[in-house]
Amino acid sequence: MAHVCSIITISQTVGANRIIPSVAIPHPLGNPKLPPEEEKELRRDLLKKALDALQTPIEEQTVFS
Amino acid sequence: MSYAKPKEVVQPVTHKWNRIAVSDLGFSSPTRLENGKLFIHIDELTSLLQSDPNIKDVKLAIARPGESVRIIPVKDVIEPRLSLIPDYPVFPGVLSAWDSDANGILSGEIVSLSGMVVTTVGSIVGFQEGLIDMSGPGARYSLFSQKHHLVLDITVKEGTKRHDHEKTVRMAGFKASDYIARSVLKPPLSAGSHETLVNPEYPGSPASPKRAGGNGKPRIAYLYMLQTQGLLHDTYYCGVDVKTMLPRRIVPTEVLFGAIVSGNCVSACDKNTTYHQQNNPIILDLLRRHGTDWDFAGCVITNENVTLGDKQRSSTLAADLIASLSPDGVIVSKEGFGNPDADLMMNCSKLEAHGIKTVLLTDEFAGQDGASQSLTDTHPKADAIVSTGNANGVIVLPPLEKVIGDDRVITELAGGSSKCLLPDGSIAIELQALIGSTNQLGFERISSRMK
Amino acid sequence: MTEASRNRKYRIVHYVNQFFGGVGGEEKADIEPFTIQGPQGPGRLLEKLFREENADVEIVATVVCGDSYFADNQEDVLREQIPVIRGYHPDLVVAGPAFNAGRYGMACGAICQALEPLGIPSITAMYKENPGLDQYRKTVLIVESADTVSGMDDAVRKMVRLGIKRLRGEKIESPKAEGCFEQGIRQNYFHEEPAYRRAIDMLLQKIKGDSFETEYPIPFFDRVEPQPALTDLKGVTIALVTSGGIVPTGNPDHIESSSASKYGKYSLEGLTTLETNNHQSAHGGYDNTYANEDPNRVLPIDMMRKLEKALGFKVHPWYYATVGNGTSVGNAQKFAKEIAVEMIRDGVQAVILTST
Numbered sequence: 047m048a049h050v051c052s053i054i055t056i057s058q059t060v061g062a063n064r065i066i067p068s069v070a071i072p073h074p075l076g077n078p079k080l081p082p083e084e085e086k087e088l089r090r091d092l093l094k095k096a097l098d099a100l101q102t103p104i105e106e107q108t109v110f111s
Numbered sequence: 112m113s114y115a116k117p118k119e120v121v122q123p124v125t126h127k128w129n130r131i132a133v134s135d136l137g138f139s140s141p142t143r144l145e146n147g148k149l150f151i152h153i154d155e156l157t158s159l160l161q162s163d164p165n166i167k168d169v170k171l172a173i174a175r176p177g178e179s180v181r182i183i184p185v186k187d188v189i190e191p192r193l194s195l196i197p198d199y200p201v202f203p204g205v206l207s208a209w210d211s212d213a214n215g216i217l218s219g220e221i222v223s224l225s226g227m228v229v230t231t232v233g234s235i236v237g238f239q240e241g242l243i244d245m246s247g248p249g250a251r252y253s254l255f256s257q258k259h260h261l262v263l264d265i266t267v268k269e270g271t272k273r274h275d276h277e278k279t280v281r282m283a284g285f286k287a288s289d290y291i292a293r294s295v296l297k298p299p300l301s302a303g304s305h306e307t308l309v310n311p312e313y314p315g316s317p318a319s320p321k322r323a324g325g326n327g328k329p330r331i332a333y334l335y336m337l338q339t340q341g342l343l344h345d346t347y348y349c350g351v352d353v354k355t356m357l358p359r360r361i362v363p364t365e366v367l368f369g370a371i372v373s374g375n376c377v378s379a380c381d382k383n384t385t386y387h388q389q390n391n392p393i394i395l396d397l398l399r400r401h402g403t404d405w406d407f408a409g410c411v412i413t414n415e416n417v418t419l420g421d422k423q424r425s426s427t428l429a430a431d432l433i434a435s436l437s438p439d440g441v442i443v444s445k446e447g448f449g450n451p452d453a454d455l456m457m458n459c460s461k462l463e464a465h466g467i468k469t470v471l472l473t474d475e476f477a478g479q480d481g482a483s484q485s486l487t488d489t490h491p492k493a494d495a496i497v498s499t500g501n502a503n504g505v506i507v508l509p510p511l512e513k514v515i516g517d518d519r520v521i522t523e524l525a526g527g528s529s530k531c532l533l534p535d536g537s538i539a540i541e542l543q544a545l546i547g548s549t550n551q552l553g554f555e556r557i558s559s560r561m562k
Numbered sequence: 563m564t565e566a567s568r569n570r571k572y573r574i575v576h577y578v579n580q581f582f583g584g585v586g587g588e589e590k591a592d593i594e595p596f597t598i599q600g601p602q603g604p605g606r607l608l609e610k611l612f613r614e615e616n617a618d619v620e621i622v623a624t625v626v627c628g629d630s631y632f633a634d635n636q637e638d639v640l641r642e643q644i645p646v647i648r649g650y651h652p653d654l655v656v657a658g659p660a661f662n663a664g665r666y667g668m669a670c671g672a673i674c675q676a677l678e679p680l681g682i683p684s685i686t687a688m689y690k691e692n693p694g695l696d697q698y699r700k701t702v703l704i705v706e707s708a709d710t711v712s713g714m715d716d717a718v719r720k721m722v723r724l725g726i727k728r729l730r731g732e733k734i735e736s737p738k739a740e741g742c743f744e745q746g747i748r749q750n751y752f753h754e755e756p757a758y759r760r761a762i763d764m765l766l767q768k769i770k771g772d773s774f775e776t777e778y779p780i781p782f783f784d785r786v787e788p789q790p791a792l793t794d795l796k797g798v799t800i801a802l803v804t805s806g807g808i809v810p811t812g813n814p815d816h817i818e819s820s821s822a823s824k825y826g827k828y829s830l831e832g833l834t835t836l837e838t839n840n841h842q843s844a845h846g847g848y849d850n851t852y853a854n855e856d857p858n859r860v861l862p863i864d865m866m867r868k869l870e871k872a873l874g875f876k877v878h879p880w881y882y883a884t885v886g887n888g889t890s891v892g893n894a895q896k897f898a899k900e901i902a903v904e905m906i907r908d909g910v911q912a913v914i915l916t917s918t
Contacts, residue, residue: 047914063788072853092862105788470762562749
């Protein structure tokens with residue numbers, strides 16, 4: 047499992063192992079300040095990070111930023 | 112070009128607070144205070160409020176302690192006050208332009224009505240507004256059941272966007288409070304209860320003592336966390352959205368003047384209403400025994416933003432600012448719950464790293480059965496916590512005779528659910544839905560312990 | 563219990579394992595349950611000590627079961643034996659003491675928990691390392707005992723004292739004071755002093771170096787081993803889960819805006835994106851303006867579909883959602899267990915969880 051979230055300290059505290067820092071609480075995989083095409087790129091990049099994290103062997107909690 | 116000469120600020124800043132008691136509320140013309148009874152001229156107030164083009168309709172109602180009345184959905188609660196200092200108004204930066212970095216806080220007098228509040232309600236904007244029961248089992252959970260309420264039930268024009276709706280209702284509350292204050296609190300005044308509050312010196316002033324209690328008294332500071340997470344989750348300092356600010360030191364008695372106001376309530380239980388901010392009991396107690404039982408080192412306000420970067424930045428700055436006051440210990444109060452637990456723990460760990468002892472005020476979300484972990488984040492240094500109760504605790508509220516506002520929204524309030532209506536008309540609801548019930552400034556006596 | 567019944571004998575049913583039931587040791591751990599009329603083994607001491615405390619009790623029956631049999635057939639044993647116990651109309655049920663015997667402790671806890679909703683008071687005792695403690699402490703009052711039978715007298719004395727209170731219908735406010743383990747449950751109460759005063763007092767004590775007691779001891783969060791990495795994405799089924807409360811418009815399952823008691827499972831069949839007119843946020847803990855405008859900002863279907871095409875994995879046709887706003891950890895764990903079981907059954911190999 048890959049956890050995409052903004053407040054990674056909480057994710058670390060509760061014990062997620064693969065953590066991907068996201069943009070902000072109300073829009074973790076988005077940014078309303080960006081033009082739509084850029085926002086989609088941002089979302090794609092975050093998801094790509096999550097998919098890469100799933101393919102990365104780890105021994106302990108790891109933040110993939 | 113000429114500049115107005117800035118007024119000299121005399122240290123320490125001192126405020127004399129005069130509280131005039133209100134023992135009853137009624138509607139009559141003109142708006143006046145007579146033998147403790149406050150009369151409101153309905154037409155004058157409603158037409159003042161309806162001068163805001165966003166407002167379609169305003170209904171006024173009165174709720175008294177002990178009445179079988181439920182006020183719902185509450186947005187804010189405000190205490191009417193009047194500043195007698197010519198260049199320093201109440202709700203500075205909100206009702207009139209005022210910049211705390213351009214103007215200095217001047218000493219002087221402030222008058223308030225005590226025992227009476229202005230409470231705003233209206234069609235639901237979000238999930239989080241709560242209720243106040245004036246009698247019955249719900250009444251003991253909040254100091255608001257002991258107040259006389261002038262309730263403003265506000266309807267905005269169709270099509271008003273949510274952010275505008277919230278702002279409209281927020282401003283209406285302040286305007287109404289201000290109208291009442293200006294109408295009845297101008298001198299000469301009937302006798303009230305007076306007290307004089309002397310603020311700590313600013314850091315670096317010649318009279319400001321250094322750490323390790325030069326006179327043997329502990330130095331105590333206060334870190335005042337304010338929730339700043341968006342619609343219905345916001346707080347303003349002198350009219351500025353606190354999420355856009357860096358942490359800063361304030362003169363503690365600024366709170367009396369409504370320098371900190373609420374952007375309405377989420378969740379009802381632990382968002383500080385404007386009333387809570389105006390009457391912050393931590394600040395008041397620290398001031399009242401300043402110089403006798405301890406030295407109050409000063410107060411810093413900080414935010415609870417929605418990105419990790421902001422949380423880290425604010426907590427570093429807040430801890431550094433508190434450290435510059437040279438305290439032995441610091442009280443930290445939180446607002447809201449959930450991700451603000453992360454801010455609380457960051458603040459705690461960074462303060463403790465400065466060698467400053469911390470005590471944290473927080474409520475808990477331990478589930479309805481009390482069996483879950485109460486906080487979303489922890490830190491080993493958070494070893495001194497005062498709990499303001501488990502907000503998931505369920506209580507049963509009986510049906511009351513009168514509802515001011517609209518109680519159909521009850522199942523949508525945070526703390527309510529589609530299951531909470533019982534066959535006899537009672538509601539089984541979490542404390543989360545009661546305004547101020549687990550307030551983290553520490554007004555109430557509810558707490559939680561391990562069974 | 564009525565006033566009249568206070569003067570009659572209290573009826574107690576005692577549960578013990580094969581050893582304390584006088585059948586045998588470990589070699590008899592597989593015996594099926596049976597009932598002895600009257601007390602057996604430690605039940606005699608129990609009866610004696612109750613009477614020494616002037617409580618007129620009679621152990622009317624002792625239910626005996628092998629520890630292994632119970633462990634392997636728990637559902638059946640409870641289904642059959644709870645009615646047996648009820649048939650004796652007990653005023654109190656005592657299970658154990660189990661000391662450090664793990665299966666015995668688990669059995670005692672299970673029996674007491676099963677009696678709870680039937681309104682039959684029960685108590686048990688075990689050692690602090692007995693797995694039955696962690697499993698049942700939240701719902702069952704468990705007296706703290708030593709780890710071996712040498713602590714029998716002490717354990718039974720404590721059970722008797724607690725038992726008398728339960729027979730009298732007294733509410734147990736503080737388990738610790740009764741010699742029990744803390745249940746680990748947070749219980750609201752009204753303190754004499756308001757919280758701001760308690761905070762300042764606590765700080766003065768802390769500054770002085772005096773001892774003080776925190777009102778909330780910081781808990782320990784457990785850890786899980788990281789799953790091995792996927793070797794390749796091709797053909798792998800990946801599911802999306804969110805605690806950000808993204809649900810079909812209208813929130814058909816009425817997931818609560820806070821303290822969610824449920825989660826939803828929704829179809830992604832044929833969806834290449836989420837739109838403001840078909841999905842919304844039900845979460846009451848963040849400003850959901852942006853999520854409502856474009857739900858992909860919280861549940862990123864649009865880009866998942868694009869990446870699905872580009873990288874060759876499969877997006878699981880169902881997504882799971884709940885509202886992570888003040889959700890009790892207990893509920894969250896329950897949801898996760900159920901969802902995980904379903905996903906494994908449906909061939910899901912990896913999950914991306916998004917949170918607000």
